[in-house]
Amino acid sequence: MKNKRNIILYDTTLRDGAQAEGVSFSWADKIRIALQLDRLGIDYIEGGWPGSNPKDMAFFTKIRKKKLTNAKIVAFGSTRRAGKKVRNDRNVITLLKAQTPAIAVFGKSSTLHVKDILRTSPGENLRMISDTVAYLKSRGREVIYDAEHFFDGYKEDSSYALKTLRAAEEAGADYLVLCDTNGGSLPEEIMAVTEAVRAKFNTALGIHAHNDGGLGVAVSLAGVRAGAIMVQGTINGYGERCGNANLSTIIPNLVLKMNIPCLSRRQLKLLEETSRFVDELANIRPNFRAPFVGRSAFAHKGGMHVNAVQKNPKSFEHIDPALVGNRRRILVSELAGKSNVMLKAIEFGINLEKETPETRKILRELKRLGSEGYEFEGADASFQILIQKALGKHKAFFELEGFRVIVEKRKNGRPVSEATIKLKVDGSKEHSAAEGEGPVHALDKALRKALRPFYPQIAKVHLADYKVRVLDASAGTAAKVRVLIESRDDDDIWGTVGVSENIIEASWQALVDSVDYKLLKDRKKRRRR
């Protein structure tokens, strides 16, 4: 149980984070991220703005069927529109339709925004806040009130800014979240204003910061020091412009530097993995230099530093990297940790002894693949198959003789894609051909067609997502690519990976792993029955 002086972690990666340039999540991505955030120990997960697009509503419908251990799901939306009845407001109606235990509503705190953006009167704005909060409370929801542009509003007209909070408090809001929406405030300003608010209000306060001044983390911590008990942010600091306050940085600062146990030590170890998982699904190149979780965060290059770290790690490391699931890297000679593999294997429910030849073999294989560009953060199915192979327990479900894929385009016509494939299953040969929308589709279809006579359950597998990352940008179109495939059947979602200079080959590897994983999993299930 968390104690009273603890901090509540509120994640908005799926909503504010999705406003980042280049970030766009499918609903399946959102589900996977929400489950990972729950595992990490986040208290509130803001899932989206159901009134703004149907994709977000799909997320709320699907997530209801999942069992969460730590987190409450939150739907986000605005206060009712000016001059409307709250119960007829389309946005408010969809907020309730999301059927979440908690709802975040944002309202305007700044007279500039009320006049210039909303174009309504200060009085009507107060009624919009109070009507909306009161209505949602009357429908049994926990209500988090986000005071948008609060600090800017307070600078302009503190008395009005405070009135907006009062409206929310009197209507029954459970949290008043002070937002530095434009991300331009200094920590000392945030601290002074938060303290002033705290002196006047009984409702629990939250802090929601952005990183436009490069101070998103510092501002959030200043808010906490001044008495806020909820911190809002996103994994890896995704968000519009320079991003939201970065939870991947804030959390370890709270736990390790400020001794606030908002995550357990065991949960904290999931931080690095969570950070990479979210980057993988967002198809965002990870920031190597990210504090705590970046690949370079504990990388030592200078000879003097490497030497000192060997004598005493504390000499150039502010924390033990293992605390956040990260590791030290010596840049001249790559050091891989046996314990990493162990931890990863245990995570997947595979028990490895520490000093066996198998563990060493997996480690060697993992190192070799890592240096070739494979990453298993978003590809747990491929990692499991890798372990099976290293343990000599993998049995191929089929043998490839060969495939050919052709894409042909005439003038401005639609291109035609055709694949042929030849394979063997238990001595029987299959030779199949298929046309597809594109070359990977044609290959996928030809593969399924060839396998179906032997493994009819393949028909149940759907490709849920397909991602490609160029690994060495400077090599242009000749660069290696990593393909990440997310597959689904009725019960599961799993990720597989392939790496090659050839996108078809990389896709092929990931397709084969996906099929292998499916067949393996079904075999295990049959045995269990």
Next chain:
Amino acid sequence: MKNKRNIILYDTTLRDGAQAEGVSFSWADKIRIALQLDRLGIDYIEGGWPGSNPKDMAFFTKIRKKKLTNAKIVAFGSTRRAGKKVRNDRNVITLLKAQTPAIAVFGKSSTLHVKDILRTSPGENLRMISDTVAYLKSRGREVIYDAEHFFDGYKEDSSYALKTLRAAEEAGADYLVLCDTNGGSLPEEIMAVTEAVRAKFNTALGIHAHNDGGLGVAVSLAGVRAGAIMVQGTINGYGERCGNANLSTIIPNLVLKMNIPCLSRRQLKLLEETSRFVDELANIRPNFRAPFVGRSAFAHKGGMHVNAVQKNPKSFEHIDPALVGNRRRILVSELAGKSNVMLKAIEFGINLEKETPETRKILRELKRLGSEGYEFEGADASFQILIQKALGKHKAFFELEGFRVIVEKRKNGRPVSEATIKLKVDGSKEHSAAEGEGPVHALDKALRKALRPFYPQIAKVHLADYKVRVLDASAGTAAKVRVLIESRDDDDIWGTVGVSENIIEASWQALVDSVDYKLLKDRKKRRRR
């Protein structure tokens, strides 16, 4: 002239910054960066560690011949070694050989380091500091004393940490720089310790921070608030592990938020350009989300935000982007309204009237493409071509007759990719073939080969990044994919987009747009001359 209460900017991009993973400067790069830093208005430029490698000495020799307007060049090195005479110490001798007006020497402040790393006695460490500073002063140098690990040392044993500073002060050091070398301190700790030091010393103080806690900027600003008058950092926050304190963020905070005129308004406008220039020479992919100087720092995506920014830019921008040489960007997504299109067009220097048939046509086209899955937020170049086409101003640079791409794999061998292409330019036909690492590479090569006789400048274009996104996950491998290509030549970076169920076709569209954009841009440039 700068007034007394001003802050002195000390850049160590060329020394500490070069410790970053993946960063390596030639001496020629270093000269170019130093000249740019001087233009920007940096006061001290730490050029390298002449005792550590010959490349750094080459820099000091060459830079002496350059005329600098603002900056002093600084050589960096350690105090003499334990048990050595200072005048015979090889490191101290090379420091003097660098012939710089100022020298930075670092010494140990922490008993942990004296014992575990230096393996000498606390008393000898004090003599090493005092001998070295006194000797360099006697040779007419300005001396900046870097108290390495000062804050950690102070936490362990404040009395000893203060003694090391006293040794440097008494030996005549011009600055005492307090270093948070491991980057793990909180701003409030830095502030308290800096204030305590300030109360005890008369020498000017500096602050040198790292970003391991994501607080490098906040810690530097806290140091300034507590009385430090020199700030050390690097452009874009390069440096070992998570990097040094980021001057590209600190400077605008000092000038615009704390009203400290350490750069003139004219100089501040060079910030974005300086940031990009350094990334360019370091061959580091710019951080789009970087505060103030990043490409996304003033990018607006959400329809509501775009609308608000148009009504009043202050609504979602903490400063005017032009102050730091940056600019607002409106991201065009499928949710764009007329205002997004208008603003975007204006950004590209195309004047559209609000209610003309052309604007309506562009909007219609944009909506149609948006519903098909095109996104222009990362594809400015494709958007410009789209506008040209809608205005009937686009002239195709070539005509495609057809292409064919084949990928073939035998057993577990390496797949082979081949592309053939036939096209017409001004009536002449070209038919070319190429093999590639993968199908897109083969097609890209064949296209360039066919175009090169007509447009030799195509050889200058490099593919910098390549992204693929599945648009409708539920359609599996038959789903539409969006390909985003980032191309570069010597002057620019541009993005193009293609959408199709066929990844080859989508890549083809983006490749063609990239070529079109390049040729269009070069034609415009030629006209301007």
